[in-house]
Amino acid sequence: MVKKIWIAVIVAIIAGGIIGGIKAFHLSSSDDGKKSLQPIEEITEEESLEIAREFVLKCPTYKYDGQDLIYIETLALRCPSCWQFIFEFTSRHAGYGDRSKEIVAQVITPHTAVVTISQGRITEAILDNQWDMIKQKLIAEGETPGTDTQPDYTVLFRGRLIEYHESSLLGAPVYWVVEIEEIIKGPPMCPQVKVIFGQAIPVSWGTVDPDLQVGDTVEIFGVYGDDEFTGSYEDKECVVTLASTMGTENPYYIKKC
Structure with missing residues (x-):
């Protein structure tokens, strides 16, 4: 009799563990799904302005002999958290960059700096329409200014939802054809x-509006042409992803227009 009771207790414990595990799995999956749809706080215009101001203050042209930095205006761009900030200052010598080893004319020289910021990252900084503040060199005719080390792979576009794909295969991506x-x-x-x-890969995913339907017109902000996130797909030239590096705020999204 005692032996039967012990067997019943053991069976109950095992069954409880299995049921609890199943519930925990579904709860964790549900929680993950809810978290992926939470809005991500984007960097503000004020924060971006401070990033731009610090960049100008620390640039070699200003550090060498710059003075009287003045913020002039902000131009809003057509991508999320993207702005151009315009500053003016003067320097006591002609020329650009660190001129400590050069013989330059001592003359008060006015400068205008235009700093472009996208998601808290400086993508372009031009002084007087002729000096690349990132590459620290004069801009040649026909040359595109900016940075070689931080290419901008972000895309912003509008389109119509055609098909939704969610495979039962482990590790397969979930996506909309747009x-x-x-x-x-x-x-x-x-x-x-x-x-x-x-997709079941170690990245951070952007947000997606709930209840999207085939035929909806949407706006999409994501990554295109970056092999770090799209290089593994066979049709990568036709792939946009909402993935970003783990541990960073993800600004990417699909939202209904």
Whole structure:
């Protein structure tokens, strides 16, 4: 009799553990799904302005003999958390950069700096329309200013939802097929692109509006042409992803227009 009771207790414990594990799995999956749809706080205009101001203050031209830095105005760009900030200052000598080893004319020289920031990252900084403050060199005719070390792979576009794909295969991506109607920021892309917003890989995913339906017109901010995130897909030239590096705030999204 005692032996039967012990067997019943053991069976109950095992069954309880299995049921609890199943519940925990579903709860954790549900929690993860909810978290992926939480809005991400984007960097503010004020924070971006301070980043731009610090950049100008620390640039070699200003550090050498600059003075009287004045913020002039902000120009809003057509991508999320993107602005151009315009500053003016004067220097006591002609020329650009660190001129400590040069013989330069001692003359009060006015300067205008235009600093472009996207998601807290300086993508372009131009002084007097002729000096690249990132590359620290004069801009040659026909040359595109900016940075070689931090290429901008972000794209912003609008389109229509064509198909939704969610495979039962482990590790397969979840994505919408989107027919592009207007590219606001970024290079030309395929007429239809896969916009991947979920996959079992160690990245941070952007937000997706709930209850999207085939035929909806949406706005998409994501990554295109960056081999770190799209290089593993066979059709990478037609892939946009909402993935970003783990541990960082993810600004990417799909939202209904």
